[in-house]
Amino acid sequence: MKNNVKYASLLLIMIVLISTLTACGKNNGGTLTFGTNAEFPPFEFETDNGLIDQYDGIDIAIAKMIAEESDMTTAIVNMDFESLLDALQNDQVDAVIAGMTVSDQRLEQADFSIPYYTATQVMIVKEDSDVFRASDMKDKKICVIEGYTGESCVIGMGYPYESYESGTDAVMELINGNCDVVVIDSATAKKYVHDNAGLKIVEDSEAFESEEYAIAVKKGNTELLDKINTIIEARIEDGTIADFGIKYTNAGE
Numbered sequence: 459m460k461n462n463v464k465y466a467s468l469l470l471i472m473i474v475l476i477s478t479l480t481a482c483g484k485n486n487g488g489t490l491t492f493g494t495n496a497e498f499p500p501f502e503f504e505t506d507n508g509l510i511d512q513y514d515g516i517d518i519a520i521a522k523m524i525a526e527e528s529d530m531t532t533a534i535v536n537m538d539f540e541s542l543l544d545a546l547q548n549d550q551v552d553a554v555i556a557g558m559t560v561s562d563q564r565l566e567q568a569d570f571s572i573p574y575y576t577a578t579q580v581m582i583v584k585e586d587s588d589v590f591r592a593s594d595m596k597d598k599k600i601c602v603i604e605g606y607t608g609e610s611c612v613i614g615m616g617y618p619y620e621s622y623e624s625g626t627d628a629v630m631e632l633i634n635g636n637c638d639v640v641v642i643d644s645a646t647a648k649k650y651v652h653d654n655a656g657l658k659i660v661e662d663s664e665a666f667e668s669e670e671y672a673i674a675v676k677k678g679n680t681e682l683l684d685k686i687n688t689i690i691e692a693r694i695e696d697g698t699i700a701d702f703g704i705k706y707t708n709a710g711e
Contacts, residue, residue: 490525490532493551494518495539497603497624499649500706501557501575501671510534516645517555519702520574520673520690527689538623540605543567546676553682554674557643559607569677571686573670574699579608580647581660582632582640589639592665598638601628607669608641615665625650632657645707 494517496502502515509518513534525532535551542554546568557577560570583589589598592615600619602609612619620637622628629650631637642650644659651657673690675683693699 487529490530491551492521493535493542493545493554494556496536498557516702516706521555524689557671559669560672568674569683570672570674573672574690575671576668577643578668579611579666580644582647585656585658592662595639601631601637601640
């Protein structure tokens with residue numbers, strides 16, 4: 459009888475220890491789901507060997523970092539850029555990280571973290587193009603990506619344009635001679651020009667102001683927002699996020 463009691467007590471202790479160790483382990487805090495639009499290299503793109511499933515890029519690395527430092531696993535939901543904030547409001551995702559620029563209009567739909575990246579718009583053209591500044595686009599066929607800042611800039615200039623769902627589609631139109639210029643974010647432009655011979659980047663700092671990318675969370679979700687801000691602030695300070703930018707922007711060079 460005593461041996462049975464001792465055995466039962468030992469078994470109970472072992473169960474408690476295992477439970478305690480499991481509770482202290484990583485990724486025991488649930489899943490943090492990020493919405494993105496994986497058509498925006500080097501920030502997010504699809505690949506055969508992704509950092510999270512088939513997804514990789516600067517934003518994916520940041521998303522994984524935030525989840526891991528929160529003792530959570532990371533899930534990525536890929537969707538159209540224009541659907542991301544609706545998905546956030548409908549609780550389909552916990553946060554949005556998609557090279558998304560903070561604007562007054564978007565601030566009405568979501569709360570945003572502190573910025574983690576500063577970019578500007580540029581123009582991708584063929585190497586023999588006579589586009590040297592934004593005003594040279596006036597009589598050109600312009601391609602933009604639907605919902606991106608480049609579209610807003612071209613609208614503000616009053617120029618006609620064609621919009622596409624992805625940067626790849628817009629750049630292919632340029633390569634195939636169906637448009638003269640693509641207006642897009644600087645880091646993404648660098649990636650496309652690197653990957654496609656015969657293209658170059660044209661900058662115009664007087665026409666395009668800098669913009670800041672941040673992570674969106676549902677309005678009022680201060681707990682998640684504070685957690686994200688704390689992690690981003692620390693990783694900007696120690697250079698981790700800058701390292702992500704260097705790694706993915708210079709990939710393949």
